Amino acid sequence: MAELLKGQTGEWELVIGLEVHAQIVAKAKLFSGASTEFGAEPNQQVSLVDAGMPGMLPVLNDEAVRQAVRTGLALNAKINLHSIFARKNFFYPDMPQGYQISQYELPVVGEGEIEIDLPDDAVKNVRVERLHIEQDAGKSIHDQHPAKSMIDLNRSGVALMEIVSHPDMRSAEEAAAYVTKLRAILRYVGSCDGNMQEGSMRCDANVSVRRPGDELGTRCEIKNLNSIRFLRQAIDFEAARQIDVIEEGGTITQETRLYDSDKGETRSMRSKEDAHDYRYFPDPDLLPLDLDQAYVDALKAELPELPDAKKASLRRRTRPVAL
Ligand code: ADP
Ligand code: MG
DSSP: OOOOEEOSSSEEEEEEEEEEEEEOOOSBOSSSOOBOOTTOOTTSSOOTTTTTOTTOOOOOOHHHHHHHHHHHHHTTOOBOSEEOOEEEEOOOTTOTTSEEEEOOSSOSBOOEEEEEEOSTTOEEEEEEEEEEEEEOOOEEEOSSSSSOOEEEOTTTTOEEEEEEEOSOBOSHHHHHHHHHHHHHHHHHHTSOOOOGGGTSEEEEEEEEEEOTTSOOOOOEEEEEEOSHHHHHHHHHHHHHHHHHHHHTTOOOOOEEEEEETTTTEEEEEEEOOOGGGGTOEEOTTSOOEEOOHHHHHHHHHTOOOOHHHHHHHHHHHHOOOOO
8 A cells, every 4th residue: 555645735636647648669650651760860761641741631550559469468458349440620830730539439459457566575456447559749849940840749649558557556656667668568579669869758746635535636737747756756756746735725737747857746747638529530531440359369368478477587597486
């Protein structure tokens, strides 16, 4: 049981749910043939599809699907043989389509589970709610010119998996253990390189506090944490901030926040949008994704040994022998 946080007026329980964006290892983008190699000059890996040109048609990269299914299997998750792609409509200057192709109502992977490793050989299961496939956006660069912003679309359209946990974690330490284990699983499977500093794995932390035994409190979502150290710092800062607000008689409003690692604090970015703000609808350019059970079974049979199995086998081998 994670320890409770002490406020001025009593004890608080911290509740955390994580959304991890993991870039899928694939030579080409999710819906185009453009390269995904890291480190290219800006705008050198952009097809007409990635640039959002009118009339271009997305073509699904089956390697990205294969990697997402393998990852789902490694998370002991339900593979949905029938899933669909949806348009999530919002404006980013570096997202020329004006929408992101994602999955909403029917993701390719459903409920799963990750066993996290805690101090003193303790373990805990954190439930995974879903894993879906979606496109990445491009990148806006603000520090190259005094008055202008630059846009690099190399990342536009790169395949991502978004892996969403249930709100099952109770401390920054558990959240760090979850990301550590998830990253290890992705690397064993080979579906994502897990390099947080290169942005190929990024994490959004949903944080709330409550009195022990109460209903879930209102959450704030801290976006785009790119290291485990920042994840821990952001969660601890955010928990203390929320406790202060509530103890001073205020209320938490659901919002999206940014972590400023120089100042060590989270800052409000925008009020939280709801699903209906995105006007999700099935993408008319893409057929439903229908998989065969035989295809899934074959991928399952070929999975490599995973971190938990390896840990168990090392343990068996190193168990002290009674003399
Ligand atoms: P959204 O698109 O609004 O971020 P998602 O369903 O993608 O919604 O993600 C919600 C995330 O927030 C999940 O990881 C979930 O576990 C977490 N979460 C939901 N409610 C709470 C809460 N009260 N406190 C902390 N985390 C929460
Ligand atoms: Mg979210």
